[in-house]
Amino acid sequence: xxxxxxxxxxxxxxxxxxxxxxxxxxxxxxxxxxxxxxxxxxxxxxxxxxxxxxxxxxxxxxxxxxxxxxxxxxxxxxxxxxxxxxxxxxxxxxxxxxxxxxxxxxxxxxxxxxxxxxxxxxxxxxxxxxxxxxxxxxxxxxxxxxxxxxxxxxxxxxxxxxxxxxxxxxxxxxxxxxxxxxxxxxxxxxxxxxxxxxxxxxxxxxxxxxxxxxxxxxxxxxxxxxxxxxxxxxxxxxxxxxxxxxxxxxxxxxxxxxxxxxxxxxxxxxxxxxxxxxxxxxxxxxxxxxxxxxxxxxxxxxxxxxxxxxxxxxxxxxxxxxxxxxxxxxxxxxxx
Numbered sequence: 650x651x652x653x654x655x656x657x658x659x660x661x662x663x664x665x666x667x668x669x670x671x672x673x674x675x676x677x678x679x680x681x682x683x684x685x686x687x688x689x690x691x692x693x694x695x696x697x698x699x700x701x702x703x704x705x706x707x708x709x710x711x712x713x714x715x716x717x718x719x720x721x722x723x724x725x726x727x728x729x730x731x732x733x734x735x736x737x738x739x740x741x742x743x744x745x746x747x748x749x750x751x752x753x754x755x756x757x758x759x760x761x762x763x764x765x766x767x768x769x770x771x772x773x774x775x776x777x778x779x780x781x782x783x784x785x786x787x788x789x790x791x792x793x794x795x796x797x798x799x800x801x802x803x804x805x806x807x808x809x810x811x812x813x814x815x816x817x818x819x820x821x822x823x824x825x826x827x828x829x830x831x832x833x834x835x836x837x838x839x840x841x842x843x844x845x846x847x848x849x850x851x852x853x854x855x856x857x858x859x860x861x862x863x864x865x866x867x868x869x870x871x872x873x874x875x876x877x878x879x880x881x882x883x884x885x886x887x888x889x890x891x892x893x894x895x896x897x898x899x900x901x902x903x904x905x906x907x908x909x910x911x912x913x914x915x916x917x918x919x920x921x922x923x924x925x926x927x928x929x930x931x932x933x934x935x936x937x938x939x940x941x942x943x944x945x946x947x948x949x950x951x952x953x954x955x956x957x958x959x960x961x962x963x964x965x966x967x968x969x970x971x972x973x974x975x976x977x978x979x980x981x982x983x984x985x
Contacts, residue, residue: 654751655930666756721770748939796855
């Protein structure tokens with residue numbers, strides 16, 4: 650669901666930037682009022698988890714791939730505003746450093762995966778788990794549904810953004826200037842992939858983590874309400890960072906999936922598929938040159954070196970997220 654540069658026309662990506670800029674500003678205001686200093690490690694952990702989990706590409710028949718995003722899980726633990734900022738941070742770093750998602754499409758990708766997923770996942774979970782008390786099974790069910798539905802909502806919006814491009818940006822003869830997939834192609838394909846496969850992956854990730862937390866650290870399900878003692882915060886944070894470290898070591902499993910996600914092909918692949926490259930895409934597709942494209946060190950060859958390169962990219966991304974969390978905390982708590 651990482652929309653690349655060149656797929657969205659200015660008529661689409663500029664309004665989505667226009668939506669997200671005030672949302673990010675308002676989110677910072679909300680976090681300044683509701684977040685405390687002890688929760689910053691969990692905000693950083695949430696962003697890092699989202700970043701790393703999106704590196705685990707899962708192949709499906711037909712050569713396409715997809716991944717979980719973790720937004721609903723972060724929203725369940727930290728609240729939707731914190732999840733919005735955490736996932737946005739991960740997506741921005743992915744776009745700037747690794748070329749995963751376009752620079753012009755940052756607003757769109759953050760709207761779809763950070764805003765819509767976080768808020769829909771949070772409120773679905775709250776609704777389904779309301780009054781559950783110590784009923785762990787119901788909380789797990791609510792978390793699974795929240796993950797499944799929120800990812801599918803995000804995928805649907807992404808498909809619509811893809812599909813309206815031939816309608817709103819085309820030559821007089823109807824040739825698309827940007828994304829070439831019409832609505833009757835983009836929506837069914839994206840919907841089927843996520844309804845049948847990736848939604849269940851998101852549900853499994855969300856439900857599994859909530860199940861673990863509910864049984865071992867149940868107070869963590871109220872982190873956003875600051876119920877943990879300082880000792881519990883430290884102990885729980887340490888355990889989760891160790892878990893994230895294990896995920897980073899396992900990230901090369903994401904290289905097993907061949908091919909890319911549907912709708913994220915480059916100009917050369919589009920030329921083979923359609924016989925032309927949309928004119929608007931030609932310029933925007935080279936708008937930004939990432940330092941570590943596709944999470945690989947340039948010139949890296951061989952499975953072992955590619956795997957090490959993938960782990961290195963995960964470590965670099967996590968380090969930048971920690972730095973971003975520190976900067977955000979300095980801004981949020983300035984004057985406190």
